[in-house]
Every structure is written in C-alpha cells, then in structure tokens.
Amino acid sequence: MRSSKAGAELPVRARDDDAAAWLRDWVRGLGPGGTHEARRADVGMFPSRQVLGVLRPSSVAQVRQIVASAVPGVALYPVSTGYNWGLGSRQPVTDRAVLLDLGRLDTIRLLDTTIGVAVVEPGVTQGLLAGRLAGTSFMANVTASSPHTSVVGNAVERGVGLRRQRWEDVAGLEVVLADGTLLRLGSWPDERGRVTPYRHELGPGLMPLFAQSNFGVVTAAVIRLLPRPRAARLLRLTFDASRLPAAVDELRGYLGQRLVSGVLKIYQPVESEECWAYCCVDGDPELARFASALLMRHARRSGLFDDVGEDVPDDELATQLHHCLTGDPSLNEALLETWFGAGAAGVDGNPDTGFLFFLPLLPFDGAAVARARTLVREIAAETGTTWSPTVNAISSDVIDLVVSCRFPKASAAAAHRALDLLHERFAAAGWRPYRLDIEHMDAGGPPELLRRLKEVFDPLSVLAPGRYEAVPPDPGAERAAGGPS
Ligand SMILES: Cc1cc2nc3c(=O)[nH]c(=O)nc-3n(C[C@H](O)[C@H](O)[C@H](O)COP(=O)(O)OP(=O)(O)OC[C@H]3O[C@@H](n4cnc5c(N)ncnc54)[C@H](O)[C@@H]3O)c2cc1C
Numbered sequence: 001m002r003s004s005k006a007g008a009e010l011p012v013r014a015r016d017d018d019a020a021a022w023l024r025d026w027v028r029g030l031g032p033g034g035t036h037e038a039r040r041a042d043v044g045m046f047p048s049r050q051v052l053g054v055l056r057p058s059s060v061a062q063v064r065q066i067v068a069s070a071v072p073g074v075a076l077y078p079v080s081t082g083y084n085w086g087l088g089s090r091q092p093v094t095d096r097a098v099l100l101d102l103g104r105l106d107t108i109r110l111l112d113t114t115i116g117v118a119v120v121e122p123g124v125t126q127g128l129l130a131g132r133l134a135g136t137s138f139m140a141n142v143t144a145s146s147p148h149t150s151v152v153g154n155a156v157e158r159g160v161g162l163r164r165q166r167w168e169d170v171a172g173l174e175v176v177l178a179d180g181t182l183l184r185l186g187s188w189p190d191e192r193g194r195v196t197p198y199r200h201e202l203g204p205g206l207m208p209l210f211a212q213s214n215f216g217v218v219t220a221a222v223i224r225l226l227p228r229p230r231a232a233r234l235l236r237l238t239f240d241a242s243r244l245p246a247a248v249d250e251l252r253g254y255l256g257q258r259l260v261s262g263v264l265k266i267y268q269p270v271e272s273e274e275c276w277a278y279c280c281v282d283g284d285p286e287l288a289r290f291a292s293a294l295l296m297r298h299a300r301r302s303g304l305f306d307d308v309g310e311d312v313p314d315d316e317l318a319t320q321l322h323h324c325l326t327g328d329p330s331l332n333e334a335l336l337e338t339w340f341g342a343g344a345a346g347v348d349g350n351p352d353t354g355f356l357f358f359l360p361l362l363p364f365d366g367a368a369v370a371r372a373r374t375l376v377r378e379i380a381a382e383t384g385t386t387w388s389p390t391v392n393a394i395s396s397d398v399i400d401l402v403v404s405c406r407f408p409k410a411s412a413a414a415a416h417r418a419l420d421l422l423h424e425r426f427a428a429a430g431w432r433p434y435r436l437d438i439e440h441m442d443a444g445g446p447p448e449l450l451r452r453l454k455e456v457f458d459p460l461s462v463l464a465p466g467r468y469e470a471v472p473p474d475p476g477a478e479r480a481a482g483g484p485s
Contacts, residue, residue: 016073067177072460085348106124118222140223145332162263172222178216351409358433363398385405
C-alpha cells in the first residue's frame with residue numbers, strides 16, 4: 001500500500017480552533033438533520049481518514065454559503081450518497097476534512113418525457129429516478145450498483161451504467177465554486193422547462209473540468225434519458241477460457257456491426273474456466289428478433305461458443321442484467337444482501353466482508369484481455385487473494401475491466417497488497433485505470449496546468465484536496481491569508 005495520507009500527527013494550530021468553531025456554527029445553523037455522526041467504516045478498508053464533522057445542507061443556497069464561508073483549516077469533501085464502495089466509500093482523500101453530504105438535495109427538478117431529460121440533484125438515487133420513469137417511454141442508464149446510489153455522484157466519477165458511461169448522460173451541470181459562485185454549464189432548461197440536451201458547449205468545453213475533479217461542488221445535473229426499447233433480449237454465450245482471445249475478438253465484431261446494444265459484459269468466474277458473455281439485443285420487437293437470430297447464427301458459425309442461449313431461465317445474473325438494461329436497478333440490492341449480508345446502508349459497516357475495485361481500461365483486443373486475466377491470476381496467487389475480472393465493453397474499441405475482490409476483513413492487508421500490485425503491473429503493461437480509489441489518486445493531465453486551473457477555481461484548496469491530483473496538498477500546510485470569510 002502506498003504510504004498513507006491518513007493518520008499523520010499534525011501540530012495543533014490556532015486555526016484548528018477557528019475550523020472547529022466554524023463547524024459548530026454551521027451544525028447549529030443547519031438545525032435538525034443538518035449533520036450526523038461521521039461514519040468511519042469503509043467496506044474497502046482503506047486507512048481511516050480523520051473527519052472533523054459532517055454537514056448536510058438542504059438547499060443550494062446553504063451549499064453556497066457553507067463553501068464561501070469556509071475558514072482556513074477547513075477542507076470540504078462533497079459526496080452525493082457516499083456509496084463509492086471499493087474505492088473509499090465516503091472517506092475523503094486527505095485528513096481533517098469536513099464531509100459535505102449532499103444527500104438532502106434530493107429533488108428531481110424536471111422530468112421531460114417528450115425529449116427525454118431529467119434535472120436531478122445529488123441526493124436523487126437511481127432507484128428514485130427509475131421509479132419516476134416507470135411506465136413512460138424513457139428509461140435511465142442505470143448501473144449494477146444499489147438503487148440507493150446517486151445519479152450525480154456516479155456521473156461525476158465517470159461511472160459505468162449498463163447502457164454507456166454515465167458521463168455521456170450529462171448534458172448540463174450546476175456547480176458551486178469555492179467562492180460561492182453558482183455556474184450553470186452545458187444545456188439548461190429555459191423558464192418554460194424546455195431544453196435541447198446537447199452535450200457540448202460552444203467554444204472550449206468547461207463542463208468536463210468538473211468530472212473527476214475538485215474544482216467545484218455539483219448541485220444538479222441535466223441527465224439525458226434513453227428511449228425505452230420496445231423489446232430487449234439478452235443472449236448468453238458461454239465459452240472456455242482457453243478461447244478467450246478469439247471469443248473477445250469475435251464479440252468486438254458484433255459490437256462494431258451494431259448487433260449488440262449497451263455494454264457487453266463477459267464474466268470470468270475465478271473458480272471455473274467457463275466464461276459467460278452477455279449481449280443485449282433490442283429496439284423495435286421485429287428488429288430485436290432479427291438481430292437476435294443473426295447474432296446467434298454468427299455465434300454458432302464461429303465455433304467458439306459452447307452454448308448460445310436467449311433469455312436464459314434460472315440465470316439470476318441474466319435476470320438482474322435484463323432489469324438493469326431496461327432501466328430497473330431494483331434487483332441489485334439483493335446482490336448486496338448476498339455479498340455483504342446487508343443492504344446499501346449496511347455495506348460499509350458489515351462485520352465480515354471487505355471489497356475492493358481496480359478499474360483499468362484495455363483496448364478491445366482478445367490478446368490484451370487474456371494477458372490481463374493472467375496478470376490478475378498471478379497477483380491473486382502471489383497474495384493469496386481472490387479477484388474476478390469482468391469485461392465491460394463500453395464501446396467497440398474500449399474495455400473497462402472491472403477487477404473486484406471480496407475478502408474476509410481479517411485478510412485486508414493481503415487484499416491491499418494485491419491492489420498495489422495490480423496498479424504497478426497494469427501500469428507496466430501500459431494499462432491505466434479510468435477511475436481511482438482514495439489511496440491511489442493521480443491525474444492524467446500536465447500537473448502544472450492542473451495546478452493553475454485549481455488556483456483559478458479554488459485558490460485556497462478548500463474543495464476535496466487530493467481528489468484526482470497528482471501531488472495531494474499537505475493537509476496541514478498553511479493557506480494563504482485573506483480567503484473567504
Ligand atoms: C455490487 C456492486 C456493483 C457496482 N456496480 C457498479 C456499476 O455498475 N457501475 C459503477 O460505476 N459503479 C458500480 N459500483 C460502485 C459504486 O457503488 C457506484 O459507483 C456508486 O454509484 C458510487 O456511489 P455514489 O453514487 O453514492 O457516489 P458518491 O460516493 O456520492 O460519489 C463518488 C465521488 O464523487 C465525488 N462527488 C460525489 N458527488 C459530488 C458532487 N455533488 N460534487 C462534487 N463531487 C462529488 C466525491 O469525491 C465522491 O467520493 C458497484 C459497487 C458494488 C458493491
């Protein structure tokens with residue numbers, strides 16, 4: 001494990017008293033429901049960060065006031081619902097942060113089921129949005145995670161839904177900057193609620209600066225919905241792991257020729273040599289029927305697959321995926337119960353099972369996927385841990401390899417050693433993660449330019465210090481005087 005940013009002994013400074021007083025004032029000011037006990041448990045078992053307290057604003061105006069009034073010594077770490085499991089959950093990156101829990105901002109401000117747009121606040125869960133869309137001709141791009149997770153939180157992390165990467169859903173962002181300024185970027189509804197949900201801005205796009213960043217607090221997003229397909233079929237293609245390279249290359253062709261909709265998944269259970277590919281075929285019922293027959297014909301002709309079946313009964317995974325692909329995340333909670341003996345609220349505090357993610361991107365290439373599988377297996381064997389790689393083909397050229405580990409909490413050290421090795425060895429192979437945990441934060445852009453941008457948006461580094469920063473700031477370092485008061 002990289003040397004922890006947590007737990008460092010910091011000298012007591014007068015400004016700590018100012019920060020404590022500021023926090024007390026805000027807890028009092030927000031009134032009932034404005035705070036809760038900082039939950040220390042984290043299912044990833046990353047080293048515990050020191051959290052000074054939690055603020056739970058209930059309006060955008062309060063968010064603006066909190067951020068603008070932060071005194072030196074206060075770092076604010078915004079979370080939406082805080083279920084970033086496997087990557088740090090709701091733990092901040094650095095010590096001595098105040099959590100800005102946006103869960104009470106839970107309004108769906110607009111739902112347009114003509115064009116297919118929703119304007120949602122950070123506390124709006126994917127379950128809530130899916131429920132409001134039931135029976136309409138639109139659906140949300142839901143993930144395989146709990147229905148209680150946030151649409152905004154996952155989108156700003158560039159999470160992956162069953163249909164596409166969540167950031168692609170975002171057409172507009174409402175952002176509070178460190179000085180309390182409120183910005184609306186991208187496409188926003190006019191006063192009559194009409195919006196053209198175009199994802200790009202005229203000129204240099206500013207919206208992408210607020211994904212995987214610490215330049216602002218997102219208080220709402222304009223989310224593009226997806227037309228609900230009139231028919232959705234799920235095909236399962238099974239094959240032996242020895243045929244993984246050829247099967248992956250064959251499947252790439254299906255995606256490239258638009259035989260498959262959404263994210264194609266390949267599960268490679270560690271305990272067996274059998275791999276399962278799940279392909280969604282959908283749209284107009286006749287189109288789905290033809291595409292399904294065509295895909296099955298290609299799959300059988302390739303000779304690569306042992307079994308090719310459609311809407312396979314008694315396959316719980318297929319049932320869950322089918323629900324997700326049609327915009328319904330409600331079955332996902334049952335998986336949490338099976339894995340952690342608890343629903344969303346109890347995952348982090350469960351007494352037995354830890355959970356970690358490693359999320360590298362690979363080219364959509366059979367040889368690369370097979371090599372990655374070998375790397376994962378070698379590291380698992382070396383550390384005595386169990387990791388499962390699942391292929392999420394997010395396009396016909398890019399694979400998000402979801403490498404996850406469930407471990408007995410008593411074996412946390414081995415699991416974290418394996419996580420470090422995964423980072424090292426995949427980097428050596430030229431494959432970088434698309435999303436990071438709190439112990440391996442880094443940034444892809446030129447550090448000097450990123451530092452200058454941070455100075456523009458948040459000169460006192462009040463917001464989420466260390467988040468996607470190449471060199472996290474020292475949380476104990478003095479800030480320049482004269483900040484917002
Ligand atoms: C069984 C299982 C299945 C999963 N499946 C998926 C999956 O299919 N796809 C996937 O992507 N993930 C998946 N996950 C991981 C995780 O649960 C989800 O990504 C979840 O949506 C993240 O938690 P959240 O929505 O509460 O976001 P949060 O934890 O609230 O946010 C994530 C991070 O984004 C930043 N942030 C959040 N809100 C704001 C804001 N308003 N302003 C500024 N910064 C902000 C914070 O740094 C925060 O730490 C899965 C996990 C498990 C255990």
